[in-house]
Amino acid sequence: MNSNIALLTDFGTKDYFVGAMKGAILSINERTNIIDITHEIPPQDVLSASFTLRACYKDFPFKTIFVAVVDPGVGSKRKAILVEIENYCFIAPDNGLLSFVFEEEKIRVLELTNKNFFSADVSRTFHGRDVFACVAAHLSKGINPNEFGAEIKDFIHIKTAKPRKISEQEIEADIIHIDHFGNLITNLKQTDLPENFMLKINGKIINKLQTFFAEAERSELFMILGSAGFLEIAAFQDSAEKLLNVQINQKVLLVT
Amino acid sequence: MNSNIALLTDFGTKDYFVGAMKGAILSINERTNIIDITHEIPPQDVLSASFTLRACYKDFPFKTIFVAVVDPGVGSKRKAILVEIENYCFIAPDNGLLSFVFEEEKIRVLELTNKNFFSADVSRTFHGRDVFACVAAHLSKGINPNEFGAEIKDFIHIKTAKPRKISEQEIEADIIHIDHFGNLITNLKQTDLPENFMLKINGKIINKLQTFFAEAERSELFMILGSAGFLEIAAFQDSAEKLLNVQINQKVLLVT
Amino acid sequence: MNSNIALLTDFGTKDYFVGAMKGAILSINERTNIIDITHEIPPQDVLSASFTLRACYKDFPFKTIFVAVVDPGVGSKRKAILVEIENYCFIAPDNGLLSFVFEEEKIRVLELTNKNFFSADVSRTFHGRDVFACVAAHLSKGINPNEFGAEIKDFIHIKTAKPRKISEQEIEADIIHIDHFGNLITNLKQTDLPENFMLKINGKIINKLQTFFAEAERSELFMILGSAGFLEIAAFQDSAEKLLNVQINQKVLLVT
Known part of the structure; x- marks a missing residue:
């Protein structure tokens, strides 16, 4: 084996x-x-x-x-x-x-x-x-x-943060990871996303949803469904983390 | 297999x-x-x-x-x-x-x-x-x-920068890599090198060519033919990158 | 093989x-x-x-x-x-x-x-x-x-620093390594330790000896016998290196 x-x-x-x-x-x-x-x-x-x-x-x-x-x-x-x-x-x-x-x-x-x-x-x-x-x-x-050892039922399960509907037009979500390239991974899954929406984070609006990275201009911010299954905020050939000055666990607002 | x-x-x-x-x-x-x-x-x-x-x-x-x-x-x-x-x-x-x-x-x-x-x-x-x-x-x-897949001929080949003769006594070359130790790798190969020469970079002259690192005084700058096949600028037990304040792609002048 | x-x-x-x-x-x-x-x-x-x-x-x-x-x-x-x-x-x-x-x-x-x-x-x-x-x-x-090759006897052995008794109540030791978590590894082994003692480093006194990390309050400094066999200075969920502003090779005083 x-x-x-x-x-x-x-x-x-x-x-x-x-x-x-x-x-x-x-x-x-x-x-x-x-x-x-x-x-x-x-x-x-x-x-x-x-x-x-x-x-x-x-x-x-x-x-x-x-x-x-x-x-x-x-x-x-x-x-x-x-x-x-x-x-x-x-x-x-x-x-x-x-x-x-x-x-x-x-x-x-x-x-x-x-x-x-x-x-x-x-x-x-x-x-x-x-x-x-x-x-x-x-x-x-x-x-x-x-x-x-024996089976147990009282193990620790930390409920991970889920996006929260806070008004008819708004869902509050979280930045749960920032990767090596400075891409911001939210906890929004494809099933959380309405047909039309934009994101607000640190006073900036991001409203372009792309299917791959190279569609944008250099340093342009956009949204993309990432390889981990979550909506990400990215910038072509640049770091969204630096451009937006974002920390992990920061909130992001989805607005329809 | x-x-x-x-x-x-x-x-x-x-x-x-x-x-x-x-x-x-x-x-x-x-x-x-x-x-x-x-x-x-x-x-x-x-x-x-x-x-x-x-x-x-x-x-x-x-x-x-x-x-x-x-x-x-x-x-x-x-x-x-x-x-x-x-x-x-x-x-x-x-x-x-x-x-x-x-x-x-x-x-x-x-x-x-x-x-x-x-x-x-x-x-x-x-x-x-x-x-x-x-x-x-x-x-x-x-x-x-x-x-x-099938063979293609129209693949992308980026011509890498080669040293350029700019006068009878001068060849302009490039720093193409800086390694973990702060050694500066140029694009000068052994065949590019005249019998006697020195390098000029950022206003400094380097004119000692060594065959190994430990020949120098601590922090002394020297030239050496490196393990990747190119002429390098190094400093014994120190970083040539820091001593010379050099960036990647910076030019270096070979003078005979 | x-x-x-x-x-x-x-x-x-x-x-x-x-x-x-x-x-x-x-x-x-x-x-x-x-x-x-x-x-x-x-x-x-x-x-x-x-x-x-x-x-x-x-x-x-x-x-x-x-x-x-x-x-x-x-x-x-x-x-x-x-x-x-x-x-x-x-x-x-x-x-x-x-x-x-x-x-x-x-x-x-x-x-x-x-x-x-x-x-x-x-x-x-x-x-x-x-x-x-x-x-x-x-x-x-x-x-x-x-x-x-043949056996040799004249190889280089750098005598590593050992703790030194400098008075009846004091042993001078060294910080020989600082790990990824900011734990400070001294060269004090268990056999060097009297029954009761404290450490002095950078004007601070550390007198709590723990058997594991999670016994302390967050950022509280303590001593612990580490996995490399030496006494370490650590801080729960924090970096002792940063809290004490310590460099490698710095001296530490054991006082009984």
């Missing part, structure tokens, strides 16, 4: 943290294939991790095991969980990191309690290596998920 | 983009070996991507498939191409990204038109995942390149 | 350097498994590289080959070495990079002199690709270490 283990953390890439996790995985299952999604989730930003994971997990082969570690509560009594869905498994701290997945899938949640699958000497500060990586490596060898 | 697929993009590493590309590749060919060259090409900088790819492709095993995605025209009518050379294949948008390769190799260029090898549902904004990664994965399984 | 080769450099990830090293390895042994530890060691910072390597090498499977390249003397007469310990091999320039390993292990040091295992055409500026990567790849194929 040669499963894939995909990693997503807020560890950054300058320290030994990611290397140590990979070493721990390969020490248990030398034949697994490790793929980095990202290690640059903003420190402790559980919802950013949740969004990023949701945007790409379906692109991976069935049976891929996702290990997602953004874990401000490491060492405390927060639980560690294994979540099974139809085609994938997720291993993460029980702090809401998988909330976006919970909203899209039929899930089964197990609490990781069987210490036989942890490192022999679990540190208080590095469960990424000593708990999550080790469990993932054992799971990739074909261990039955039920061996890791 | 267990080919290598090497990736080069301007996607950065904080989002789900690279993970999604790798997931898409592994979903088609789980046994391929994926290697990151870099994902930190400056956004939309096609020529920087071209330089970086040219500087390392020959170090890879024969049959490696290079997927290079710096693609401001994604979703528009710009073509997507597969370029065959004697020992390697390249998959990229048709926007000049492979220009440095075109100048060094005997090439055959195919347009990627056969949608059977794309994702079932091609997004308008993420051809890296839905077109380029999928085609590379199919190619790595041994599909004949001719299956992907 | 399908060994692991783990890489640690100061090359950054925006250039072709790491890609070229991986290409060179795979050109010699296409079946090896390459793992990145980090490429973001501060340029030329040999001791930071030494600390990072020491903090994670034991997490890797036995027989892993570590290639560590932080090499200000590239091209000069500095030696290149292969270090064998009981379960691992290290390949590095002979500049003190492996000092932390030397202090913990029974070692055997060989000088890399057999040019048959180097690239056919060794550049003066890129031994990472032309010497270290090539030797590692040959070693991963099962070549006997003695084939690469």
